[in-house]
């Protein structure tokens with residue numbers, strides 16, 4: 001049976017990944033900053049008869065990542081799913097395209113956004129590469145965003161979020177090349193515009209739909225698809 005580790009699993013797309021992978025019979029390692037705060041996650045755990053295990057993890061805490069990797073030493077992880085992400089203090093959901101506009105940068109918040117969106121998936125991969133290499137599927141994925149695409153940016157703004165996800169994409173491209181020799185597939189994924197806290201209530205897609213599509217894309221990842229940027233419906237996106 002396959003195993004997935006999901007970060008930011010308490011709500012939004014992360015919670016939906018836990019729900020769908022567990023329903024599909026996978027072993028799920030669900031991590032969240034404060035699992036006790038998330039009643040829906042706790043209910044899934046209670047109903048899953050041991051197939052969902054929960055660990056507290058703030059992905060900006062590198063010592064915490066190392067400690068979890070050590071705790072899980074020897075356990076194969078088929079899919080390392082870097083889902084946790086942030087828009088920072090001023091998100092799209094509240095401010096629309098007025099968010100993070102020129103002349104209004106909050107640099108402290110920008111650095112924290114970078115720590116969560118770009119550096120944390122790197123640290124997770126470095127800590128868990130052996131677990132992934134020991135698995136059958138050998139996949140490291142991260143939720144990026146179409147707004148990371150420099151080639152398709154024709155609206156401007158969203159400086160912190162865009163740049164953190166563009167950095168994530170650059171990191172994953174190098175990682176795909178570096179880990180190819182270990183047979184590990186690495187790729188960023190865009191979930192579409194989904195109704196979560198980050199997506200906001202006007203988003204046209206339900207998390208269930210986005211995650212079902214992403215799971216299909218993840219299941220179909222091959223070595224040839226590694227190091228490329230994929231959307232929830234299988235379409236390839238420009239960098």
Ligand SMILES: NC(=O)c1ccc[n+]([C@@H]2O[C@H](COP(=O)([O-])OP(=O)(O)OC[C@H]3O[C@@H](n4cnc5c(N)ncnc54)[C@H](OP(=O)(O)O)[C@@H]3O)[C@@H](O)[C@H]2O)c1
Pocket residue numbers: 007008009010011012013014032033034057058059060082083084085086116143144145146190191192193194195196197198199200203
């Ligand atoms: N929804 C969209 O339309 C959309 C579009 C493009 C990309 N994405 C990406 O999809 C991913 C999931 O976002 P979402 O839409 O599900 O938004 P969400 O509902 O706001 O969920 C964000 C998740 O990230 C977690 N998180 C934030 N900072 C963290 C940290 N330091 N350590 C651990 N977990 C942390 C949150 O945990 P807490 O509960 O502890 O805060 C929460 O579980 C993100 O990477 C996002 O950038 C979403």
